[in-house]
Amino acid sequence: MAEAKARFAELVRLAEDGDEIVLTRHGHPTAKIVPMKSMPKRDWDEIERRVKEIQRQVAEKITPGPDAAHSQDFLYDEFGLPK
Numbered sequence: 001m002a003e004a005k006a007r008f009a010e011l012v013r014l015a016e017d018g019d020e021i022v023l024t025r026h027g028h029p030t031a032k033i034v035p036m037k038s039m040p041k042r043d044w045d046e047i048e049r050r051v052k053e054i055q056r057q058v059a060e061k062i063t064p065g066p067d068a069a070h071s072q073d074f075l076y077d078e079f080g081l082p083k
Contacts, residue, residue: 001025 021033
C-alpha cells in the first residue's frame with residue numbers, strides 16, 4: 001500500500017493504458033485499480049428528436065378540456081359577478 005501511494009500517478013497511467021493493478025496489504029489482495037470503460041458518445045440531436053416525437057404522440061392522445069383558470073366561469077356573469 002505504501003508503494004502504491006508513492007506511485008499512484010504511475011499506477012493510474014497504467015490503468016488508463018488497459019492494465020489492471022492489484023494492491024496488496026501484507027501480501028493479501030485488498031483493492032484493484034482497473035481501466036474505466038468508456039461511455040458511449042451520445043447523439044444529442046437524435047435524443048432531442050426522440051423527445052419531440054414522444055411529446056407529439058402524447059399531445060395527440062390528450063383531448064383538451066377546461067383549464068383550471070376557467071373551470072368556474074359558469075358561476076359568474078360577464079362582469080365577474082355571481083349569477
